[in-house]
Amino acid sequence: MKAARKLSPLHRYAAYPYVVWAAAFVVAPLLFVLYYAFTDRSGSVSLTNFSRMFNGDTLKVFAISLAFAFIATLICLFIAYPLAYAIVKTKKKTQNMLIMMFMLPMWMNFVLRTYALSFLLEDKGLLNRFFDTVGVGHVRLIYTSGAVIFGMVYNFLPYMLLPIYSVMAKMDKSLIEASEDLGCNKFRTLINVIFPLSLPGVVSGITMVFVPSVSTFYISQQLGPTDFVLIGDVIESEIKTTGGVYNYGSAISFVLMLLIFACIAVMNKFSDEESEGGVIV
Amino acid sequence: MKITGKVYMGVIFTLLYAPILVIMVFSFNSSNSMAVMNGVSLRWYKELFTNEKAIDALVNSLILAVTSAVISTVIGTAAAVGIYHIKNKRVKSAVMSVTNIPMMNPDIVTGVSIMLLFAFVATLFGLGIFGFFTLLVAHITFNLPYVILCVMPKLKQMDKNLPEAALDLGCTPLQAFFKVEFFELIPGIATGLLMAFTLSLDDFVISYFVAGESFQTLPIYIYAMTKRRVLPDMNALFTVIFAVIFILLLARNFMTKDIVPKKAKEV
Numbered sequence: 115m116k117a118a119r120k121l122s123p124l125h126r127y128a129a130y131p132y133v134v135w136a137a138a139f140v141v142a143p144l145l146f147v148l149y150y151a152f153t154d155r156s157g158s159v160s161l162t163n164f165s166r167m168f169n170g171d172t173l174k175v176f177a178i179s180l181a182f183a184f185i186a187t188l189i190c191l192f193i194a195y196p197l198a199y200a201i202v203k204t205k206k207k208t209q210n211m212l213i214m215m216f217m218l219p220m221w222m223n224f225v226l227r228t229y230a231l232s233f234l235l236e237d238k239g240l241l242n243r244f245f246d247t248v249g250v251g252h253v254r255l256i257y258t259s260g261a262v263i264f265g266m267v268y269n270f271l272p273y274m275l276l277p278i279y280s281v282m283a284k285m286d287k288s289l290i291e292a293s294e295d296l297g298c299n300k301f302r303t304l305i306n307v308i309f310p311l312s313l314p315g316v317v318s319g320i321t322m323v324f325v326p327s328v329s330t331f332y333i334s335q336q337l338g339p340t341d342f343v344l345i346g347d348v349i350e351s352e353i354k355t356t357g358g359v360y361n362y363g364s365a366i367s368f369v370l371m372l373l374i375f376a377c378i379a380v381m382n383k384f385s386d387e388e389s390e391g392g393v394i395v
Numbered sequence: 396m397k398i399t400g401k402v403y404m405g406v407i408f409t410l411l412y413a414p415i416l417v418i419m420v421f422s423f424n425s426s427n428s429m430a431v432m433n434g435v436s437l438r439w440y441k442e443l444f445t446n447e448k449a450i451d452a453l454v455n456s457l458i459l460a461v462t463s464a465v466i467s468t469v470i471g472t473a474a475a476v477g478i479y480h481i482k483n484k485r486v487k488s489a490v491m492s493v494t495n496i497p498m499m500n501p502d503i504v505t506g507v508s509i510m511l512l513f514a515f516v517a518t519l520f521g522l523g524i525f526g527f528f529t530l531l532v533a534h535i536t537f538n539l540p541y542v543i544l545c546v547m548p549k550l551k552q553m554d555k556n557l558p559e560a561a562l563d564l565g566c567t568p569l570q571a572f573f574k575v576e577f578f579e580l581i582p583g584i585a586t587g588l589l590m591a592f593t594l595s596l597d598d599f600v601i602s603y604f605v606a607g608e609s610f611q612t613l614p615i616y617i618y619a620m621t622k623r624r625v626l627p628d629m630n631a632l633f634t635v636i637f638a639v640i641f642i643l644l645l646a647r648n649f650m651t652k653d654i655v656p657k658k659a660k661e662v
Contacts, residue, residue: 121480122568129477129490131470132539136493139536143508144496146515197407200400212404214648219411221640223614225599226633229621230414233421236429236625240417243430271411329501332599336623346503353507353604358518360511367504374501 147371150364163365172348172366179345182259183327186266187274190323191316193267194274198315199308202282213279220272228336231268232256235337261337262344266327273322281315282308317385321378329370345370415637422630429625439631446628452616456596459527459612463534464591470535471542471591472584476576478543479550494540502537506604509533513605525607533605534598538591545587546580553579 154160167173201212219227234241235255245253255261289311293303331346338344343351345366352363425434443449478494481487497505509532517524557579561571599614606615621629 122571124568124572125476125480127477128473129481132474132477132543133490135470135536135539136490139509139512139532140493140496143505143512146511147504147508150511193407196403200404203397203400210648214644215408216411218641218644219415221593221597221644222415222633222637223597223599223617225614225617225621226629226636227414229617229625229629230418230633232621233429233625233630234414234417239429268411268414325499325501329503331503332618336621349503349507353510358514360507360514363507364511367507371500371504374504375499378499 147364147368150360151368152365153361155359155361163362164369166362167365167369172345175343175345175348176369179328182263182266182344183324186263186270186327187320187323189263189267190271190274191320194271194278194319195312195316198275198279198282198312199304201279202285209283213276216275217272224269225332227269228265228333231261231265232336235261235264256337257339259338259342262334262342265333265337266323266330269333270323270326273326274319277318277322278312278315281312285311314385317381321381324377325374328374415633418630419634419637422627422634424627424630427627439627440635442628443631443635448611449613449616449628449632452611452613455527455610456613459530459534460592460595463531463538463595464588466531467535467538467542467591468584468588471539471587472546472580474539475543475546475550475583476572476580479547494543497537498540502598502600503604505537506533506601509536509601510604523607525605526609529605529607530602530610530612533601534595537598537601538594541590541594542584542587545590546583549580549583 151163152159152161154162197216201209201216204212233239236242237252237254237256239256241255242252245251285308289307290303293307294300298306328344329346330344331350334342334344334347349363349366349370352366353360356363420432421429422439423435423437424432425436425438478487478490481490509529513524513529513532553576557575558571561575562568566574597614598612599618602612602615603618606612611619617629617632620626
């Protein structure tokens with residue numbers, strides 16, 4: 115009955131400014147990364163950046179960054195999952211307030227949050243003063259690798275909490291009741307019903323913590339030992355302090371980008387399959 | 396079970412807020428000690444509010460956040476409308492993939508890539524272009540996907556008969572859009588605008604790479620000030636910012652019920 119109306123020019127051309135913008139400032143910059151990554155400082159095409167990366171210390175730094183981000187993500191998951199579970203168990207009104215309270219620090223800039231952490235962990239800070247008073251003596255807290263992990267967890271924990279909580283809050287309560295009616299105890303319900311259903315939240319939480327952790331350069335500079343570098347620090351110093359020689363920094367950025375995209379693709383695939391499986395359970 | 400849950404929440408809450416509380420208390424310290432309160436004073440607040448560089452950085456951040464939020468909301472809203480009406484599925488998914496790139500990419504890669512583009516332009520024309528303009532372009536770029544993602548669902552929810560009716564009743568397409576469709580999209584546009592504003596205000600990593608000497612934002616200034624050292628007037632700044640955020644969130648919580656998470660990357 116309804117005749118297909120021709121799209122008005124307004125609707126047809128509305129996306130054009132954006133497409134031009136994205137081509138100029140999203141696609142073109144990435145092409146520059148690609149160009150610099152595959153050329154040497156004289157501008158001729160070469161793979162020197164990559165051979166340098168895979169033969170030298172950078173590979174080790176990559177491994178350390180991945181390991182640190184992995185540990186931080188795991189700790190976040192182990193802290194946030196029970197937390198989300200505990201929050202969901204409260205009344206709806208309390209839930210909103212609790213989530214707001216746990217998300218509030220997220221609204222502070224992360225540079226400031228990390229600063230607050232370093233203030234507390236400092237050699238002359240409150241914690242060490244406390245240790246001195248109780249008689250434990252001085253404990254090195256700041257400028258340690260532990261502090262870097264702690265900084266990542268402290269900064270990114272809410273990124274893990276929110277997606278897991280959102281999925282849990284929307285969960286169909288009758289499925290949990292059904293599982294209990296069918297003889298599962300609380301623990302088995304958690305493992306067999308709640309966990310599979312919450313996987314999409316877990317997956318997006320993992321990505322949201324892992325990506326900023328693996329690419330950070332501020333946390334390691336502020337809280338890590340002297341000379342301690344993560345891959346973000348290498349990129350930062352290569353880009354900022356080499357006076358216009360961007361090749362090596364671009365090559366590392368390129369590899370980091372591929373790595374992250376691969377992680378996201380794997381995680382998304384994992385979550386799709388599992389969530390379907392979860393529905394069948 | 397219930398008591399363990401409460402204790403657990405209490406422990407995490409304490410860990411989360413302990414550093415914040417310590418900073419706030421010590422911002423009123425009369426000395427610069429990090430462990431002993433020597434007396435209560437507003438000394439560091441006085442220093443902060445007479446610190447021209449800090450005030451400049453704050454003003455810069457606000458100017459940048461407002462302009463980039465407004466521009467990205469205009470371009471992004473139009474983009475959402477346009478993308479929504481693209482018939483060719485391949486083109487549509489290509490555009491959406493490009494839209495996802497800044498959200499998936501680590502900030503450091505986005506920052507480096509945009510910086511490389513500007514560095515190229517700078518060598519081409521021999522100009523020092525890094526400053527407000529480069530920051531503005533970068534901020535609009537990382538704001539756009541979020542605006543589009545905020546507006547898109549409203550387009551999908553909209554009753555398609557509404558603009559049809561307006562056209563049947565004699566509106567030109569332009570009138571139909573601004574008199575009918577636009578009002579249906581307002582909640583999404585408002586959320587997008589707010590989100591763009593906070594993202595821009597909050598960004599450190601991307602700004603760090605594309606900023607120049609002439610124009611510093613607040614996060615960049617704080618970074619430069621707090622690198623491996625402690626400055627008491629930063630404690631005062633921290634407290635002021637925390638208080639402002641707390642009041643804003645409280646006010647908003649009274650007005651609306653949902654909490655829009657900052658940087659809720661939909662990966």
